Amino acid sequence: MVPTAGTVGPMVEGATGTDAEAPPDTVAGAPGVGTDAGAPGVGTDAEGSAGTRARILEATLVTLRRAGVVGTSARAIARTGGFNQALIFYHFGSVQELLVAAVAELSTRRMARYRQRLAPVRSLGELVTVGAACHAEDADAENLRVLAQMLAGSSASADLTARLKPIFDPWVDLVEEVVEGVLARSGLEGSLPARDLALGVVAMFMGLELLGPLYDTAPTAERLFDTAGRAAPTLEGLLAPGLNGGTARRPGA
Numbered sequence: 001m002v003p004t005a006g007t008v009g010p011m012v013e014g015a016t017g018t019d020a021e022a023p024p025d026t027v028a029g030a031p032g033v034g035t036d037a038g039a040p041g042v043g044t045d046a047e048g049s050a051g052t053r054a055r056i057l058e059a060t061l062v063t064l065r066r067a068g069v070v071g072t073s074a075r076a077i078a079r080t081g082g083f084n085q086a087l088i089f090y091h092f093g094s095v096q097e098l099l100v101a102a103v104a105e106l107s108t109r110r111m112a113r114y115r116q117r118l119a120p121v122r123s124l125g126e127l128v129t130v131g132a133a134c135h136a137e138d139a140d141a142e143n144l145r146v147l148a149q150m151l152a153g154s155s156a157s158a159d160l161t162a163r164l165k166p167i168f169d170p171w172v173d174l175v176e177e178v179v180e181g182v183l184a185r186s187g188l189e190g191s192l193p194a195r196d197l198a199l200g201v202v203a204m205f206m207g208l209e210l211l212g213p214l215y216d217t218a219p220t221a222e223r224l225f226d227t228a229g230r231a232a233p234t235l236e237g238l239l240a241p242g243l244n245g246g247t248a249r250r251p252g253a
Contacts, residue, residue, distance in 0.1 A: 125232035132225035148209035
């Protein structure tokens with residue numbers, strides 16, 4: 001389910017008060033955090049606190065994948081991780097702060113992976129191949145679902161929107177950097193709007209996920225990448241002088 005503006009706002013803004021007052025809800029024996037780990041006066045050393053925070057973040061991501069942003073309350077997160085929900089407010093202050101921190105953590109992890117995969121890219125064809133592989137990885141792991149859910153939730157909260165933008169900006173910057181590199185090697189540096197192309201790529205990744213509840217977008221994504229992959233050699237032949245020994249044809253020429 002993709003949340004609407006009317007359903008997300010109350011969950012994000014109101015969950016803090018509602019769940020903070022609810023009775024602690026823990027699952028005995030569930031993997032994750034102990035019921036008193038990191039609580040005031042218990043295991044508050046730096047190492048223990050960092051470990052507790054990490055487990056809360058992981059439980060939050062798992063809950064987002066399972067229940068979406070609407071179903072990700074303090075109680076639901078605590079149930080997933082098997083810890084007292086009071087730990088959420090002790091370590092993060094509010095559910096919204098925790099959600100932002102969890103998305104930032106996921107983004108940091110995936111950014112490292114994407115940079116590693118994109119570093120060797122030297123051509124449009126390679127870019128499409130790597131993009132398709134990374135998209136498949138994130139779709140299978142439901143990482144895109146987490147990001148898309150948070151984007152949908154931000155439509156009801158200006159504060160959440162402001163908090164998410166710095167998390168998404170590095171993704172647009174990364175794609176722009178790679179696109180500019182490919183264009184430069186094609187002799188077209190500065191002649192195509194790399195920033196606009198980068199925003200388009202990120203929008204496609206998120207948009208396909210947002211449409212997931214309505215349509216089976218997985219085959220569509222595969223076909224789009226397949227089409228782009230088959231078109232890449234033709235485009236490279238037209239644009240890259242280094243590949244065909246000619247002169248690049250610039251737009252409008």
